[in-house]
Amino acid sequence: MLHVLRRSALFDRLARRPPVLYGRARRAIEAVEAMDAGQREDMQDRLLRRVQANARELAAYPAAETLAQLPVLEKSDMRGREAHYARRGVGAPAATGGTTGQPLRLRRSPGQIVFEQAMVDHLVALAGGVANRSVTLRGDVIKPVDETAPPFWRAVGPGRTLLSAHHLSRANYPAYAAFLERERPGVLHAYPSALDQLTRLAEEAGGGPPIGLVFTSSEQLPSGLRARVKRAFGADLLDFYGQAERVCAAWSLNDGEYWVRPDYGFVEFAAAEDGAHIVGTSLRNRAQILLRYDTGDLADLGPDTSAERLRLVRLGVAPFAGLTGRQSEYVELPDGTRIIGLNHVPRGVPGAASVQVLQVGPNRVRLHVTQAEGFCAATRAVALSNLRQKLPASVGVEWLVADAPFRLPNGKAPLFVDVRGRQIEPAQLISEPERHPAAA
The missing domain is CATH 3.40.50.12780 (ANL, N-terminal domain)
Known part of the structure; x- marks a missing residue:
């Protein structure tokens, strides 16, 4: 009411x-x-x-x-x-x-x-x-x-x-x-x-x-x-x-x-x-x-x-x-190390309307990317390069191309979201898997 x-x-x-x-x-x-x-x-x-x-x-x-x-x-x-x-x-x-x-x-x-x-x-x-x-x-x-x-x-x-x-x-x-x-x-x-x-x-x-x-x-x-x-x-x-x-x-x-x-x-x-x-x-x-x-x-x-x-x-x-940036934007590793400065990741990425980092496991993150004009192999290469400047090799990276950003229930689409252990609603998973061989 x-x-x-x-x-x-x-x-x-x-x-x-x-x-x-x-x-x-x-x-x-x-x-x-x-x-x-x-x-x-x-x-x-x-x-x-x-x-x-x-x-x-x-x-x-x-x-x-x-x-x-x-x-x-x-x-x-x-x-x-x-x-x-x-x-x-x-x-x-x-x-x-x-x-x-x-x-x-x-x-x-x-x-x-x-x-x-x-x-x-x-x-x-x-x-x-x-x-x-x-x-x-x-x-x-x-x-x-x-x-x-x-x-x-x-x-x-x-x-x-x-x-x-x-x-x-x-x-x-x-x-x-x-x-x-x-x-x-x-x-x-x-x-x-x-x-x-x-x-x-x-x-x-x-x-x-x-x-x-x-x-x-x-x-x-x-x-x-x-x-x-x-x-x-x-x-x-x-x-x-x-x-x-x-x-x-x-x-x-x-x-x-x-x-x-x-x-x-x-x-x-x-x-x-x-x-x-x-x-x-x-x-x-x-x-x-x-x-x-x-x-x-x-x-x-x-x-x-x-x-x-x-x-x-x-x-x-x-x-x-x-x-x-936001102090809460960090990838947390199993030993307690926090990887900060994630606002660097979307910089200079061609063909991407947005780039988000989702932590999906203790040693695994997902790059959630929405397409823009000019999407190509360089989109993935630059985004991964930017992220790898921050993450150690022990952290695996998934790549997901989407039609829209990953949004929280309140509609916000932060740069970083920790989804470990979260029950993700189907409405939030509106992404489509990678369909562009040029970016693979």
Whole structure:
């Protein structure tokens, strides 16, 4: 019942955009644009004092005079103890995506829900999009995946339509193109992996219907996709970085430039062997109090990592280059060794719309590749070469060519998925075995 309510127009008006609170949030967000670094720092200090006052209600946090005195909070610290970090009786239920098969059960305060919606609407307006005429392409269940006749969409409120990522294929693309041509969405919200597939199919058709703005989130944006979307649909692409834990946020309208929202979360960059971990403290969620939470995401900070530059990045005055990967993206070997840096694997692979690494056994992985124009023997050779730069010879590699990426039940198609011991639904196994002798 709650899930249905969340998709309703009534929930949208009352929970996400209640007139008074929503208007106040929009004005506060717009005011940040005119603030200098010092003013933004003062604003963060004020919000941090409020968050730390909420944290003192919880036994999970030791007494500390400053945020820096607290230890970094890991996801493993929370798992099974989420309620220890939540204020009793406050907020609506939420959860992480569960890419690792172990989602966290979280809560979101009403004020955080409104503020996040106001922030997204502000960014869309900043990029020239029309927020009240949107289509969302993601993993929502529109109809059974084996039903191949349109429609592959459904309306969920005035000016809002959900479009199935699970049904997007070469055979079904004409129906998607006709729908987008008819609707002319002001904003297309999409997972990057689904957008990549839609763009590839539009390219094969010689171009796609016009779209006002594309808004991506929830997955790492593939290199080159922004330019391809512009050519195929005439649309700018706004990429939003956030997490289900809601501890920090950033946005990008240009490749290599991500801007932190300093009014949403307090960001730190913790240096580690595998890169700069993004550590966030939620400034708006008064239900789930997460202080210094390690998101598991790795930032590309560029060559200048001086304290002053990182301060300006944290305050949204200077940009950082983006994400270099996810800490959870690693192949685990039987001796406990973790093979990281898998974002290197898809780079420069010709003729591949997407390349994913699936761990199917203790010493076995599968390259799950979807085809694009130019698929040939080099597709396999380059992908395998990239992967072998990371994996020892003891790890066997399977090769699977597919018509669509491997998707989780929530519709996401991560670069890496650990499928060992998982019961994989038939709907997820829509791949076809290798049929191209040139790539064998």
